[in-house]
Amino acid sequence: MLHRRTLLQGTALAAATPLAAGDARAQDATPIWSADYRVSKAPGVELAVYRKRVGPPDGKPLPVLFFVHGSSASGRPTYDLTIPGRDDVSMMNVAARWGYDVWTMDHEGYGNSSRTAGNSDIASGVADLKAAADLVLKETGQQRMHMMGESSGALRVGAYAMERPDRVGRLVLQAFTYTGAGSGTLGKRAEQAEYYRTHARRPRDAGMLNSIFTRDKPNTTDQDVIDAFVAAELPFGDSVPAGTYLDMTVNLPVVQPDRVTAPVLMISGEFDGIASMDDICDFFKKLPNGDKQLTIVPGAAHTLVSSKQRFTFWRVMKSWLEG
16 A cells, blocks of 8 residues: 555555454454433434443543444444444444544434434535534544544535534545546436435335445445344334435535645545546545545445455554544
8 A cells, every 4th residue: 555645746546455354353352431422403403423432531532533424324333333243343443442532423314313304415414513523522622523424424524624624633535426427326316316306305225225335346245244234224214314315416516625624535445336536536636735645445345334345444544544
């Protein structure tokens, strides 16, 4: 892998090399402390927020890392997936053992957060993050937080960073989409744009959730991980908000690269069917902060968080966050 310092002046790609699974699974046995919160975004809109760290807060602050979920699933199934007998899937546990105070949330209309008449588009997601960031500041005393978002979660992160550059540290944009140019998946999805305009929610069943991991290239995620993810998410219902699908098919770009001034890691799978390489590189070249890195993970598709290549993703992200 080319390290970040080799990428400061250009659009070079860092091709990530594999990390031995055994190394990644060698976890610290220290118990992980967790807490659940609810924060008010607006009258009648309550958001579920989740936190993990090694050991309870004891007055010693840790750097904050906030994970932001995508269009079709909520925070915990995405970032804190539990499979009996395994401790190599939950991204929150992994990052907590790196030494971070780790947070995620369910955006409006998802998971344990309030169901409303809204469609939870990217602008709504930014408002969610503002409310959650105030909670994080209150609980940790940390003014800035590192952030990682997957897919439309990366759009939420980028849009938040445009509005609140004073509150963000280092950013990880995973499976990010800039203009949507060259995206076969978004082109197909755009055929349903009128439905997304006229419906606040869209159907979401087990087959759709499975397709997140299989539509680009089969066998990039272990089937037991997919099954656990589907089982964890389906209790939240057979529909999810349609706003991010509308934004990604009709309203791109929603993030302007020249307004994202924080250090940025862009990382995508080799077989990601949503973001084309030209589109990713176009955004990357326009980022104003020279402290930036673009990494392509071989053998991976749209989602990296729980894929077979997650160990590589973890290593790249850990190195990036350490600066």
